Amino acid sequence: MSESAATSTASRSRRPSQIAARIGFGVYLVLLLLVVFWPHPSDWNTASLVQRIIAFLNGRAGLESFRFGHLEWLANVALFVPFGFLLTFITRRWWVAPLGGILFSAAIELIQRQFLPERFASAADVAANGIGAIVGAFVALALVGATRIGDRSP
Numbered sequence: 001m002s003e004s005a006a007t008s009t010a011s012r013s014r015r016p017s018q019i020a021a022r023i024g025f026g027v028y029l030v031l032l033l034l035v036v037f038w039p040h041p042s043d044w045n046t047a048s049l050v051q052r053i054i055a056f057l058n059g060r061a062g063l064e065s066f067r068f069g070h071l072e073w074l075a076n077v078a079l080f081v082p083f084g085f086l087l088t089f090i091t092r093r094w095w096v097a098p099l100g101g102i103l104f105s106a107a108i109e110l111i112q113r114q115f116l117p118e119r120f121a122s123a124a125d126v127a128a129n130g131i132g133a134i135v136g137a138f139v140a141l142a143l144v145g146a147t148r149i150g151d152r153s154p
Contacts, residue, residue, distance in 0.1 A: 018090065021089045025090060036108050037108075037111070039118055076125050078132060083101050085097075085139050088137040088141065097140075102129070105125065105130060109125055
C-alpha cells in the first residue's frame, strides 16, 4: 500500500463520525452489559409497563395472541440493532456485525447460565440478538451507502 493510500485510510478512520461511532459503541456496550448482567431483572419494576404494552397490542392493535414471549423476543432483537449498526459503521464491513453479534450474544448467554442463576439463558435469545445485529447492519448500509461501507482497503 502506498503512503498516500495509508494516510487516506488512517484519516478516514479518524473522521469525527468514526470517533463519535466508537464512543457511542463503547457507551452502548457498557449499558448493554449492565442490562444483561443485572442479577435480578425484576428489580427494574417494569411489570406494569410490560402489561400495558401487551394489553395495548392485544386490544387496540388487534394482535389478540400477542404475549410476553413475543415482546421479550422483539426486545432482544431491538437490543442488538445498535450493535449491528455501530459495528458496521465502524468496521465498514457488513458481515462483522452479524458475526460479532452472534458471538457476543452467545458469550453473554453462557455467562448468564454459569454465573447468574436468576437469569434464563437461551439459544432463542442468541438468535434474536443475531437478527437484531443483522437489522442494524442493513440499516447502516442503507444510511451510509454500500459504496462507502465497502470502500475500505484491507
